[in-house]
Amino acid sequence: MDSTAWLCGSGHARRWRWLLVAIAIVMLAGLGSVPASNAQQATETAETPDVVIPGTGDADDQPVDATPEAEVTATEEPPAETAPDETEAPASTTANGIRVSATDSGNPAVMAHGLAFLTGEQSVWQVREVEPSSVDQAASEISNAAFVYQVEGTSIIRNDVTGKRALLDPGESLFKAGGDAYTTFADSDDSLLWVFELVGPSDVESDAFYESPLIDDYSEGVFDLLLIRYVLEPGETTTLPDRTGPALVMSVDGDIDIENGGLGLLATGDGQLIIDDATVTNNSDDPAVFVMTAFGSQVGDATSSTGTASPETTEDPTTETEADAEPATDVETTAEDTVTPEEPEATEPPATDSGDAAAGGSQTSINITAQAELYVVVVADGVTVFDGPIPDGGQSGEIVGSTFEVYTSYGAGTLFTDACGNEFYMGYEEGEANYTLTATPESCAP
Structure with a gap:
């Protein structure tokens, strides 16, 4: 019985043993799945x-x-680097400046240039042939921005604003600033010149021998205007430089072929307006000369007024000699943009009419003596009383007033004499100057 009981106990034990093993396997499997799930979550994070x-x-x-x-x-x-050709130009100029070298084909040379204002409106290039007048018949004229090209003989051109002159021989050029008055003199009997200028379509002169097609491509602004001369040997070809807007090409001596969207033949005095890239060839047996008028860089307004630094005096023998003149002591003076001379030692002013002084009617006089060729404008008490040139050594004559506004083309060459007979300089500028002189009750009567 005991033996049977043991057998029964052994069968149950085996069943429980297998049951425990199964439970243990299930538990182990369940415990193993927890860290696997946690590890997967950590990986996803x-x-x-x-x-x-x-x-x-x-x-x-x-x-x-x-x-x-x-x-x-x-x-x-x-960060991407900016290419050199994409760099913005400074505010004062554009990047469309004309670049030529004397070593280029045709040996180009800038004969004259200056700044010109473009309105942006329709315009044309005109070229006039002018025979200058003699000295006793020449007259002052207000000019547009223009080039003067001397064709034959010699001429003298005077800027009536500054008093400066230039002598032109054949093949030489001068730039005329727009708005300035100029007088052109024939310096030889055979003097002949061409004038290149940009004008409105309705402003073409009757004596113009060339008129370009209508131009709509110029923008408003101030640009550098250039006259460039080329000399092509037989068989030589040159490529014209980049520029701003259309340009005028004109033969001044000889025949040239110009390729600009088509082939054209230009004889002496013939012109052609070019818009795109162009080449010029001399297919003749003789050297040929042509000129190109074109606009280059645009110029900003930063330099349109005088600088802010104090002006400096010049020290040259002429200035020192002229400075020896005794300044006036009886006239109260102020100068615009000038260097004021050292104040001289005071002198006893002459007696004046106290009645005029009390009434506020103090008057005196000035006389201007030119120490060089001058152009002078004098406004006395609001009235222009003198406006014209004074030759070297000449005088304006006595001018009476209380307040004098004086413009001179050459400050260092303008000698004043007051009503007391004192001679003085208002400044020593090597160019244009403006002065104001005011009478006081102590000023000498005229």
């Missing part, structure tokens, strides 16, 4: 970083470590 570094790709496809290495930084694209 690492695949979605808090910060995505630019330039490293898509964060969902390429995991990024929370602490980026130097290699990641290196993958960032550096």
Whole structure:
């Protein structure tokens, strides 16, 4: 019985043993699945970083470590560098300046240039042939911005605003500033010149032998205007430089072929307006000379007024000699943009009419003596009483008034004499100057 009981106990034990083993396996399997699930969650969290570094790709496809290495930084694209030809031009000028070299084909040379204002309206180039008048018949004329090209003989051109003159021989040129008055003199009997200027379509002169097609491509602004001369040997070809807007090409001596969207033949005095790239060839047996008038860089307004620094006096023998004249002591004076001479030692002023002084009617006089050829304008008490040239050594004559506004083309060459007979200079500018002189009750009567 005991033996049977043991057998029964052994069968139950085997069943419980297998049951326990099964439970243990299930428990072990359940415990093993928990860290596997946690590990999967940790991996998914690492695949979605808090910060995505630019330039490293898509964060969902390429995991990024929370602490980026130097290699990641290196993958960032550096800022793009600006190409030299894309650099913006400074405010004072544009980048369309004309560049020529004497070593280029045709040996180009800038014969004259200056700044000219373009209105941006329709315009045409005109070229006039002018025979200058003699000295006793020449007259002053207000000019547009223009070039004068001496064809034959010699001429003398005087800027009536500054008093400066220029002598032109054949092949030489001068730029005329727009708005200034000029007088052109024939310096030889055979003097002949051409005048190149840009005008409105309705302003073409009757004596113009060339008129260009209508131009709509000029922008408003101040531009550098150039006259460039070329000399082509037989068989030589030159390419014209870049420029701003259309340009005028004219033969001044010989035949040339110009290629500008078509082939054209220019004889002496013939012109052609060019818009695109152009080449000029001399297919003749003799040298040929032609000129090009064109606009270059645009110029801003920063330099349109005088500088802010104090002017400096010049020290040359002429200035020192002229400075020896005794300044006036009886006239209260002020100068605009000038260097004021040292104040001289005071002298006893002459007696004046106290009645005039009390009435506020103090008057005196000035006389201007030219120490060089001058152009002078004097406004006395608001009335223009003198406006014209004074030759070297000449005088304006006595001018009476209380307040004098004086313009002179050459300050260092303008000698004043007051009503007391005192001679003085208002300044020593080597160019234009403006002065104001005011009478006081102590001034000498005229």
